[in-house]
Amino acid sequence: MNTIHIPSKLTRRSLLGLGASAAALTAFPALAQGSDKPIRFILPISAGSGVDTIVRAASVALGKSLGQPVVIENLPGAGGITGAAAIAKAPPDGLTLGMVSNNHVINPAVYKKMPFDAVKDFTPICVVGATPLVFVANPKLPAKNVQELIALLKSKPGEFNYASSGNGTILHLADEMFMDEAGVKARHIPYKGTGPMMTDMIGGQVEMGVVALPAVQQHIKSGALRAIGLCGATRSAAAPDIATIAEQGLPNYAVEGWFAVIGPAKMPAADVQRIHDAVVAAYTSPDVRDAMDKQGNVIRPTTPEQAAAYFRSEAVRYAALVKKANVTIE
Numbered sequence: 001m002n003t004i005h006i007p008s009k010l011t012r013r014s015l016l017g018l019g020a021s022a023a024a025l026t027a028f029p030a031l032a033q034g035s036d037k038p039i040r041f042i043l044p045i046s047a048g049s050g051v052d053t054i055v056r057a058a059s060v061a062l063g064k065s066l067g068q069p070v071v072i073e074n075l076p077g078a079g080g081i082t083g084a085a086a087i088a089k090a091p092p093d094g095l096t097l098g099m100v101s102n103n104h105v106i107n108p109a110v111y112k113k114m115p116f117d118a119v120k121d122f123t124p125i126c127v128v129g130a131t132p133l134v135f136v137a138n139p140k141l142p143a144k145n146v147q148e149l150i151a152l153l154k155s156k157p158g159e160f161n162y163a164s165s166g167n168g169t170i171l172h173l174a175d176e177m178f179m180d181e182a183g184v185k186a187r188h189i190p191y192k193g194t195g196p197m198m199t200d201m202i203g204g205q206v207e208m209g210v211v212a213l214p215a216v217q218q219h220i221k222s223g224a225l226r227a228i229g230l231c232g233a234t235r236s237a238a239a240p241d242i243a244t245i246a247e248q249g250l251p252n253y254a255v256e257g258w259f260a261v262i263g264p265a266k267m268p269a270a271d272v273q274r275i276h277d278a279v280v281a282a283y284t285s286p287d288v289r290d291a292m293d294k295q296g297n298v299i300r301p302t303t304p305e306q307a308a309a310y311f312r313s314e315a316v317r318y319a320a321l322v323k324k325a326n327v328t329i330e
Contacts, residue, residue, distance in 0.1 A: 038069040040090070042098035044083025046076045046193070050131055050212050051259050055099050057291040058282045065278035079107055079168065079329075081115065088116040092123070092264040094271040099128075101259050102170040105315040109322035110168030111329050119315060123267040124260060124307035126279050129292070129299040131257040132238065133174055133231035135245060136216055137208040138201055139223060146182075146229045146248035149208075153184035160186045163197045163209035168327045171197075173318060174210040174231055174255045176325040181250045201225060212257055213239060214296040232256045238296035258314075259297075260307055272304050 041059070045051050055072060063070040075083035080103045090096035108118050116122075135146075141160075143149035153160060162179075164172035167190045179185060189206050191197035194215055200206050202224045213236060219225040220239070229245035230236055233254040245253045261279050263272070280301045282288055292299050302310065322328075 044080035061282035109319040132213040132236040163206040
């Protein structure tokens with residue numbers, strides 16, 4: 001905690017020092033109120049992943065907005081459950097936060113046993129934005145767009161493979177949504193993360209799959225992978241030439257990778273609003289927004305109330321899809 005040392009003899013120099021210290025505290029109200037403890041910001045994923053990059057790009061700006069240092073802690077494991085459990089168990093004092101993605105509300109439908117309720121045991125603070133997803137294929141696959149891919153898969157049902165970053169992940173379900181909407185079949189090959197998945201797609205061991213656009217954009221530009229279609233409802237400013245899957249004949253297909261800031265349940269409303277405002281300020285600041293644009297992420301922050309409603313609706317949506325895809329993990 002920042003403290004002001006009062007010398008036994010007040011000299012002109014010490015008085016000037018006191019004035020400077022007081023001015024510094026006035027500039028950061030949170031520090032003046034004794035809230036200068038660091039915020040533990042938990043990421044339930046590995047370092048270097050998409051969400052990790054999103055948080056680290058804004059950590060300095062977020063610390064300035066909050067008037068508190070932000071310490072990022074990666075706690076990967078069990079599809080994000082390990083890190084989320086740590087958030088749920090923390091005191092609701094505003095000193096433990098985290099950022100989660102679609103998998104947070106998908107997991108309850110996938111895992112038979114959960115150590116928490118993905119909605120009730122957390123305080124949704126802000127759905128910050130989204131990462132575009134794109135359906136890609138190895139260039140040797142004789143299909144250059146959605147209609148050609150559908151025709152190919154229908155001509156040889158079950159003979160082609162699609163990759164995902166793991167059973168029940170958003171990338172897996174995005175693939176399943178495509179197969180369901182198109183009325184086609186292919187074999188699912190799950191991987192432990194997007195890195196090995198993309199390596200095998202580039203090498204031709206698997207033919208296709210859905211990947212986050214920022215992670216695969218360089219491979220599309222180099223020709224190592226071919227973009228079949230963007231998964232979101234609209235085209236991405238980061239890749240405007242890639243047509244959406246919806247505009248290529250599957251109008252009901254729309255999925256994206258969103259990211260949201262959460263805290264433990266029962267956080268005081270004043271803390272929620274303060275943190276929400278700081279998050280919005282950080283992610284809409286010019287430097288951070290520029291970094292997000294370069295990554296291909298879209299920033300469109302919600303209110304806490306909108307975030308809570310979104311969590312509930314997404315949980316229902318994915319539960320239905322998981323049931324249809326018959327995905328379960330013990």
